[in-house]
Amino acid sequence: MVDHFRDASHPGFLSKPSLRGEQILLRPVTVEDVPSLMPMFLDTETSRLTGSHDDGAPDTGRMLTWYGSRQEQDDRLDLAVVELATGNVVGEAVLHEWDPGNESCNFRICLVPGTRGSGLGTEATRLIVGYGFEELGLYRISLEVYAFNPRARRVYEKVGFVAEGVLRDALLWEGERVDATVMSILAPEWFEHGGRPGNTDHVPV
Structure with a gap:
């Protein structure tokens, strides 16, 4: 029997994998990806959905430094989302805020404008979450x-994230206070359904 709940004290975040799906490839993000990702940071709707209060244009120099250092991080995993049909970088998927003592981390994903509703986000979420459980030995992955x-909440639910509670009025956006729902998925749940709740035929790898 495979021990899925291995010791996560050294989960290998420094190893940056490439994960291939049917529509996308997740691979280590690089500084060369910044021009492709820039539309995410310039889009007002993306800023609203992610609750990003940054004003003005992004600091290109800081972004180049940030993305140029992702390969060296041993406590987080930043992967570019590449659409296989076009070869274009269309977003990023990230495991971060690693808590080794509790074998847990946070997840976030963001896609460039024009890609929402294409199924790319769902597949990217399944790929990186599966890697977190099956290879990094995580027990809990959470998000807000x-x-x-x-739309994003439906994607997370399709992959198996479960709502845990509500952070009331967590965000102040243009004068409106907005709730945030905390969601998580646990390793036993993942190994039961493989990111497809209701699928009883899943066999853990």
Whole structure:
């Protein structure tokens, strides 16, 4: 029997994998990806859905430094989302805020404008979450989603994230206070359904 709940004291975040799906490839993000990712940071709707209060244009120099250092991080995993049909970088998927003592981390994903509703986000989420459980030995992966982003919440639910509670008025956006729902998925749940709740045929790898 495979021991899925291995010791996570050294989970190998420094190893940056490439994960291939049917529509996308997740691979280590690089400084060369910044021009492709820039539309995410310039899009007002993306800023709203992610609750990003940054004003003005992004500091390109800081972004180049940030993305140029992702390969060296041993406590987080930043992967570029590449659409296989076009070869274009269309977003990023990240495991971060690693808590080794509790074998847990946070997850976030963001795609460039024009890609929402394509299924790419769902597949990217399954790929990186599966890697977190099956290869890094994590037990819990969590996230927060704002009340005005039901599309993202549906994606997370399709992969098996479960709502745990509500952070009331967590975000102040243009004068409106918005709740955030805390969601998580646990290793036993993942190994039961493989990111497809209701699928009883899943066999853990």
